Amino acid sequence: MPSFNFIVTTIIASGVVTFLSRVLPFILLKKFKLSNKVVEFLSFVPIVIMSALWFENLFHQRLGQLPLIDYNNLLATFPTIVSAILTRSLLVVVIVGVISLAIVQIIF
């Protein structure tokens, strides 16, 4: 591990770039209006990011080769989807998801 000072400086620099990524759009959009094209593009952001964050967890990356399927997460996905459709309650979905993966890991 590098020195304490190096680590703290890196943490702060990383914090600054993350802060700017999050905050600059808020500052700029308070002053400016987005064009219709950009608004339309952004209307897809929620479903695309959420599904990408989900699907990323169903695979294991092997650069240069086809990804491997994470069967445990894939199996736990199905009861989770069903609970989402049936209950529409995030809390239930999260609990069902965690229990599903725990059961899958016990069985396999």
Added chain:
Amino acid sequence: MDDKLDVSSGMRDALPTVFGYIGIGLAFGIVAKAAGLNVLLVALVSIITYAGSAQFILVSMLASGNAMLGIVLAVFLVNSRMILMSMTVAPFLKQESMLKNILVGSLLTDESFALSMSKVNYTNKILNFSWLNTANIVSYCTWVLSSILGALLGGFITNPDKLGLNFALVAMFIGLLYLQMIGDKELPFKLQLIVVLIVLGLVYLGLIFIPSNLLIIAVTIVGCSLGMVIKHAFF
């Protein structure tokens, strides 16, 4: 979830995300401690950088002796999706003061972004500071406390994956995605379903040649563009 936008509904709406934060936060604390950071440094990463998956990258790059510029660049790239999320949320908070906008922006996460996009489907496209700030602060406190706890427990739990908690966030995204798809009145359900399937294909193909640091932002840009093209061609 309902149409109320006060502090108590902010807390209630953020509750499901807490489980995910606890699971990943504990895991982060354990991993960072094992990589050689002490409890104070673990706490500082979560308090100052506050960046979920990028924190894992930060710690592993520190441990393997990378230059500072490389580490900071990697953190920026992983978090560049925040730019798109902030751009999507910001217009809903235009009526709030600049200071409140900065405060909300500085604590926005994948989860509070996804929650707020779900929320606007119940509130007739309205968001405010008190609701989003409450959800943000609940997330922030849970994340910081659970990563400190993870660092303290470090020596005792060696395999946090066993508890199934790391699926909490995935489950939450599944739930939020479904709520988004049935709640969004602007994009037809069939179009959204097609876009989600395209994203599945993009993630699968992207994993072959895009480093995981860049995958989400690359898939998001391509996925949203394809969504627009399909919307104009067929809907």
